[in-house]
Amino acid sequence: MVTTVTSLGRSGLSDWMIQRISAWVMTAYLVFIIGYFFANPDLDYAQWAELNSSLPMRMFSLVTILSIAAHAWIGIWCVLTDYITVRLIGPKATAIRIIFQLGMIAVTSLYVVWAIDILWGI
Amino acid sequence: MLNVSIYRYNPEVDSEPYMQDFEVDTQGKDIMVLDVLEKLKADDPTLVFRRSCREGVCGSDGMNISGKNGLACVTPLSEAVVKNKLVIRPLPGLPVIRDLVIDMSQFYAQYEKIQPYMINNSPAPAIERLQSPEERAKLDGLYECILCACCSTACPSFWWNPDKFIGPSGLLQAYRFLADSRDTATEERLANLDDPFSVFRCHGIMNCVQVCPKGLNPTKAIGHIRNMLINSAT
Numbered sequence: 001m002v003t004t005v006t007s008l009g010r011s012g013l014s015d016w017m018i019q020r021i022s023a024w025v026m027t028a029y030l031v032f033i034i035g036y037f038f039a040n041p042d043l044d045y046a047q048w049a050e051l052n053s054s055l056p057m058r059m060f061s062l063v064t065i066l067s068i069a070a071h072a073w074i075g076i077w078c079v080l081t082d083y084i085t086v087r088l089i090g091p092k093a094t095a096i097r098i099i100f101q102l103g104m105i106a107v108t109s110l111y112v113v114w115a116i117d118i119l120w121g122i
Numbered sequence: 123m124l125n126v127s128i129y130r131y132n133p134e135v136d137s138e139p140y141m142q143d144f145e146v147d148t149q150g151k152d153i154m155v156l157d158v159l160e161k162l163k164a165d166d167p168t169l170v171f172r173r174s175c176r177e178g179v180c181g182s183d184g185m186n187i188s189g190k191n192g193l194a195c196v197t198p199l200s201e202a203v204v205k206n207k208l209v210i211r212p213l214p215g216l217p218v219i220r221d222l223v224i225d226m227s228q229f230y231a232q233y234e235k236i237q238p239y240m241i242n243n244s245p246a247p248a249i250e251r252l253q254s255p256e257e258r259a260k261l262d263g264l265y266e267c268i269l270c271a272c273c274s275t276a277c278p279s280f281w282w283n284p285d286k287f288i289g290p291s292g293l294l295q296a297y298r299f300l301a302d303s304r305d306t307a308t309e310e311r312l313a314n315l316d317d318p319f320s321v322f323r324c325h326g327i328m329n330c331v332q333v334c335p336k337g338l339n340p341t342k343a344i345g346h347i348r349n350m351l352i353n354s355a356t
Contacts, residue, residue, distance in 0.1 A: 002286045002319040012315075012322030013351045078323075082282040 006101045008073045015074045022067035029064040053122045065115040069108045076104050124148050124203065126158060128169070129211040132220050139218065141209075148199065155187055155202055155210070156194035159222075171222035178335060181270030185222050186211040191272040191333040213275035215284065228284045229271050229291070235314075236288060236296040241307035257303040264298035264343060266336050267291060273330035273340055279323040286319035290330035290340030293321060297343035300350060312347075312354055321347055 009015045040047065051057050083089075084097040123145040131139035144166075146158050156173055163169045171194070174180040178196035185194055187202045188209050202208055216224040242251065274280045274289035288296065296315065299305050315321045321344060330340040 001314050002317040004318050007318045010318075011355075012318040012320065013348075013355055015318050016322050016348070017352075078318075081319075082279070085282065087285075088282070 006098070006105070007077055008070060018070050019074050022071040025064055025067040026071065029060065032060070049122060052119070058119050061119055062116065065112060065119075069112050073105065073108055077101065080104070124158070124199070125207045126162065127207065127209045128162070128222070129218075130169075130221055131218055132168070132170075152198050152200045154195055155185075155192075155197045155199065155208065156183055158199070158208065159194060159210070170220045179268065181268035184213050184270040184272045184275075184335075186213055191276045193270060193272070193335045196335055213271055215275045215277075215281040216271075224271075224275075226271060229269075229274055229289065232274075232284070232288045232292040233269065233295060235320075236292050236299070237307070237311065237314075238295050238299065240299065240302065240305050241310075242304055244306065251304040253303050260301045260303075261298060263338055264294060264301065267294050267298070267338060268336060270335065272333045272335055273338075276329040276333045277324075278327070278329075279325065283319060283323060287323040288315075288320050290324070290344070293324070293347060294338060294340040294343045297347050300347065308350075309354065312351055315347060316351055316355070321351070 004010060007015055009018055036051070037043065052061070080097055080100050084093050084100060086093045089096070124147075126144045126146050127141050128144065129139055130136070130142045144162055146161055148158070154176075156176055159169070159171055159173075163171075171185065172182040173195065174182040176183075176195045178193050181193070183194040184191060187194065187197050188204055188207075190202075191213055192202075194210075199208065210222065212218050212222045212224045216226060216228060219225050269291060271291060273294075274284075274291045277287075277290055279287050280289040296311065300308055300311055305311075324341070324344045326341055326344075328341045331338075331342075334340070
């Protein structure tokens, strides 16, 4: 058992499941948005604003944003723990990795807050 | 004449590794890569590699043959030679001790982690612990692993985290005991694997399946472990 404190779910299974579910949510959102554009070739601002200010669409967008955040956290965490390691770049790796991990977590969290502000500000 | 390029490194003499070129007369025969190495060693006794059974059972002569990990003793030249050239390097990702010999301590440390032995603390029956033919069949494709390390050293996840990721070979063995009806430590074994590294650093690229000289499928075994974790944790 390897201990981790900066991974999203702490457990490998939890991270794995979040990664899969969030991928499906993002796919569904993408299919919906592309489908909506095709179904409404004469889309104007009023219609677009109406769609995005409806509660179901806000919820769908928010769940997708949370999925992107979780997916990115898990994915980038994996990349950082693969390549920024003492084995590959020397004894300073742990400090560098923690800085990158905390930076990634901060940016991801700020994006989520910003996205909520945008969604509910429409 | 066959052109052979071999990775050479003797830390007591060489400042860094280099590739040495040889020419070998195979008399047009489709001999095994190990036979070529034996011919070369007869002329140059300083060439070092591991070998033992010479029939794909002991797993000693795992090496990187023309870019693909395999056992030298069961790899014929017809599968390994490209444009009349054979390139032989040590298995990648583990420290080189000398020439084609690698330090496998990290590989064995991961194997030890998965407790590769039967755990069953109930009193032993008079004769033996019986299995049905169906229960025994679950071990097929798992028990045949010879720990040659061809799979784990072909796996990028193992290259980057050999101290944390168990690796395909260890995980195949982990499932061999998880699948064994006579083993009673299933929950304990699963609990030891549920972290973001031990099992889940596998991203399913299947290099392990491509190189296994015994034709085994570690990726499938890892999928079974994941399913067991899901069954137990949801």
